[in-house]
Amino acid sequence: MKQDERYIWLDLVRGLSAILVCAGHLRAVALVDYAELTAPTLFQKLLYGLTGLGHEAVMVFFVLSGMFVGGSVLKAGDRFSWAAYGTTRLTRLWGVLLPALVLTYLIDSYTLSAHPEVAQGEYAPLWTSGPRTDGSYSTSLVTFLGNLGFVQTIGVPTFGTNSPLWSLANEFWYYVLFPLGTLLLGISGKPAGLGRRLLAGGAIAALAYGLPRGIWLGYLIWLLGVLVYRIQPRFSTRRRWIALLVTLGLFGASLGYSKSLRLQEGLGVSSDLVVGLAFATLCLVLAKWPRPRIPILGPALEKIAIAAADLSYSLYTIHFPVVLLIATHFYLPQKCFPDLPAVLQYLGFLSLLLGIGAAFWYLCERHTPRIRRALIGKRLSVSGRAVGPTS
Incomplete structure (x- = not known):
């Protein structure tokens, strides 16, 4: 997508969300849990608060993905092509996922050669992430192929130590479900006869039976992004500062709700859905927000936003095996108290x-458009842009 066609503020959110996921995983293995701090300073509260939003950041990814990928299906209308769409999505996914799985295997082999107990989940209580004690760790060929086929968490575990790959299965099946639904309703693609609509309905029913409940909850959040795409062109930009403050407040409140087990138990509403709905309202405002026009600072911010967004998928897909490699070599047998030296070391590892994410993007992901053009050339009829962990 050309730079002048991009939603710069949403690019910035996308890049920051990927960094928050990465920062949260690293903090969990490097610094002691917040509950162990007896008198946390304001800085420590901010540090732990920001690095505790990784899961919520994935919900942000889902909304953005629904807006751009689902929106591209609607935009194509009767020009929608399953061949072009499928090639676009799979080249985007596999172009990064395949080398990430290979690199995960290599990193895990090195990590486990010194600390084989990691695979048995010995440090899962310490890190609150990573391989568990249920024996699910696997780098078998079946697991490798299952992750390439996006059935991790459905038929096979996530590959090796790379547990964040769970969300790629969600994204892939959303990419399948939405066009099937639009075909069934006659919204996209050439007018379909009764037979094709019945086939689409049957496929949706089969997926409804086979996909876990958690994937369907995430699909509701993804569909909120599609709703943003439909509403956004008609969304008024008048009093935008008031709209921004209100939606930021709602989003902040949703993040607070996601951290309050008492509120969640009392209301019985999924925190993921609340965060997704609140961000969808904020997304409406940010999509209409003017580009930064401050001399020097504005263009610099745009470049940073685009760069962070572009490497977000690569960073998301490869960071966790590296996090556990760092954990086993620098933070065993215990994590550090977040004093100044420890925080500086943490920031160094985060950098x-x-x-590494940028290098992985340079070696792998940046070649995706070239691969796609080689496969389908200028016949591509659906936008290749995806926003989320899978872009």
């Missing part, structure tokens, strides 16, 4: 992870 290293961002650099």
Whole structure:
């Protein structure tokens, strides 16, 4: 997508969300849990608050993905092509996922050569993430192929230590479900006869039976992004500062709700759905927000936003095996108290992870458009842009 066609503020949110996921996983293995701090300073409260939003950031990804990927299906209308759409989505996914799985295997082999107990989940209580004690760790060929086929968490575990790959299965099946639904309703693609609509309905019914409940909850959040796409062109930009403050407040309140087990138990409403709905309202405002026009600072911010967004998928897909490699070599047998030296070390490792993500993007993801053009050329009829962990 050309730079002048991009939603710069949503790009910035997308990039920051990927960094928050990465930062949260690293903090969980490097610094002691917040409950162990007897008198946390304001800085420590901010540090732990920001790095505790990784899961919520994935819900943000889902909304953005629904807006752009689902929106591209609606935009194509009767020009929608399953061949072009499928090639676009799979080249985007596999172009990063395949080398990420190979690199995960190599990193895990090195990590486990020194600390085989990681695979048995010995440190799962310490890290609150990583391989569990249920024996689900696997780098078998079946698991490798299952992750390539996006049935992790459905038929096979996530590959090796790369547990964040769970969300890629969600995204893939949303990419399948939505066009099937639009075909059934006659919204996209050439007018379909009764037979094709019945086939689409049967496929949706089969997926309804086979996909876990958690994937369907995430699909509701993804569909909120599609709703944003439909509403956004007609959304008024008048009094935009008031709209921004109100929607930021709602989003902040939703994040607070996601951290309050008492409220969730009392209301019985999924925190994921609340966060997704609140961000969808904020997304409406940010999609209409003017580009930064401050001399020097404005163009610099745009470049940063685009760069962060572009490497978000690569960073998301490869960071976690590296996090556990860092954990086993620097933070065993215990994590650090978040004093100044420990925080500086943490920030150094976070910078290293961002650099690895950028290098992985340069070696792998940046070639995706070239691969796609080689497969379908200029016949592509559906936008290749995806926003979320899978872009």
